[in-house]
Amino acid sequence: MTLSSSDGLPVPQRYGAILAIALGITVSVLDGAIANVALPTIARDLNASAANSIWVINAYQLAITVSLLSLASLGDLLGYRRIYQWGLLVFSLTSLFCALSDSLTTLTIARVLQGFGAAAIMSVNTALIRIIYPQRYLGRGLAINALIVAFSSAAGPTVAAGILSFASWPWLFAINLPIGLAAWLLGMRYLPANSQKSRGRFDPLSAVMNALTFGLLIAALSGFAQGQSLTLVVAELAALLVIGWFFVRRQLQQSAPLLPVDLLRIPIFALSMGTSICSFAAQMLAMVSLPFFLQQVLGRDEVATGLLLTPWPLAIVAVAPLAGRLIEHVHAGLLGALGLGLFALGLFLLATLPQNPADLDIVWRMALCGIGFGLFQSPNNHTIISSAPRHRSGGASGMLGTARLLGQTSGAALVALMFNLFPENGTHASLLLAGSCATCAALVSALRIRQPRAAAH
Structure with a gap:
């Protein structure tokens, strides 16, 4: 195993490491994408109701x-x-259990275990x-990461x-085994070890409190959106506030907190998270309502439907490399504000589609959303990572x-709420709310322009 240098890996090893990731x-x-598409087939083959089959998705996300x-x-x-390699091994083996x-x-149960492996990755x-x-090329590396995520999301329905x-649906999971093991073998050879590690200790109590805090948050959001008993939702929120308060208090007292709330004291980090x-x-x-x-x-x-949704992730794939290079010269706050402004414009334009739109009317609006989101995502990720000390x-x-999971979970819950509040115009309401959220995000991003650009620690 080759140790990392103080400023990146040499080129041959760098390519192998990136391929493993x-x-x-x-x-x-x-x-996640292929499981969504196959859900009706899985429910039918396992004699499960549509409502119960949702747990194939929820169990993975919750874990x-x-x-x-x-x-x-x-x-x-x-x-x-070490954590990445263990995650790959767990994910690969539990994919076989799913199949x-x-x-x-x-x-x-297999999806829960698979979710733990995915979380480690x-x-x-x-x-x-x-x-x-190297620090000077970090934006490009994060852009490649964003490009891979976008391409995988776009390819999910097609795959x-x-x-x-x-083939039958078990092969959707079985195909992960050879790919995951190939990544594991590449990681063994090329992935670097940390040159700096935290000196703290792992806190099992914090891990339990973390799981309860986020689990209760997701349960309360989903329950309220689905019209569950208000008493139950209030009880979940009360438990969330109590456990969450003690959890945050405990983290502030630790040198290596599980929830690094101390990083939120770095203004540009906190603004980028928001x-x-x-x-x-x-x-x-x-994406859920459309x-x-x-x-x-x-x-x-x-x-x-799949083809009409595809321009969004494809536009992210096209823009991500450009955004990764721009971050080397342009402040992330400015790039984010511009990208999110385009994103918000695209969402509002989707909300105001004509009554019988042509495919082209939908496609260019979807592409505009993707261009805006792609221009924002890589620079924002760059800022979050590079504004923290290297050993953190x-x-x-x-x-x-x-932050990504909280945003996605909240967005999915808000879709359910909009569909319950506006049965006839749920998608229209969801898109207007989405445009409002993107506008707020653009304004928050603009606040970062006054902050100094993140540098290596």
Whole structure:
């Protein structure tokens, strides 16, 4: 194993390390996308109701959310390479368990375990990129990461359709095994070890409190949006406030906190986190609500719906490399404000589509959203990672992932709320709210322009 240098890896090793990360991120992102597409088939084959089958998705997301920060903290303590490699191994083996599942219960349990593996991959991948790339090229490295995520999201429906056209749904999970093991072998050879590690200790009580805090938050948001008993929602919020208060208080007393709330004292870090949550909430509001509009209102089929949604992630793929280079010369606050302004404009234009829009009317609006989001995402990730001290990169990486998950979870819950409040115009209301969230994110991003640009610590 080759140790990292103080400023990135030499080129031959850098390419191998990036390939190991690219494969790991690809399978973990693809897995969520292809499972969404195959859900009706899985429900039918396992004799499960549509409502119960949602747990195939929720179990995966919930496991990631409640364990992401704990695994990021372990990365700071034990090394990012070790956590990433263990994550790949767990993800690959539990993918096989998913493929062999013969009931909804066993599949759900396997998905929980698979989610823990995915959380380990996601919790430290950006921290590893900070070690792999020289500081002057960090923006490019993070842009490649954003490009891989966007491409995997875009390819998800196509990959699922291709596999299901000649094989049964278990192969959607089985295909992860060879790819994950290939990434693991590459990681063994090329991924660097931390040159700096945190000197603290892992706190199991904080890990439990973290899981309860985020688990209760997701339960309360989802419950309120789905119209559950108000008494239950209030009880969950009360428990969240009590446990969350003690959790944050405990973190402030530790030198290596699991939830690095002390990093929020860095103004540009805190503003970038707020921008990330708002922007991912806006993205989820649109991406969850639009398929209902395209299919139920415009009468498009599933294939047409997938094609009409594709310009968004494809535009991110096209813009991400440019954004990664621009961050070397332009302040992230300015890039973010410009990108999020375009994103908000695209969302408002989608909300004001004509009654019977042509495909082109939808496509260019979707592309505008993707261009705006792509221009914002890489520079924002760069700022979050590089504004934290180098030995706290794992915590910053975990916070980045947590902000994305909180935004996505909140956005999905808000879609359900909009559909319950406005049964006839749920998508229209969701898109207007999404545009408002993106506008708020643009304003928050603009506040960062007065902050000095992040530098290596």
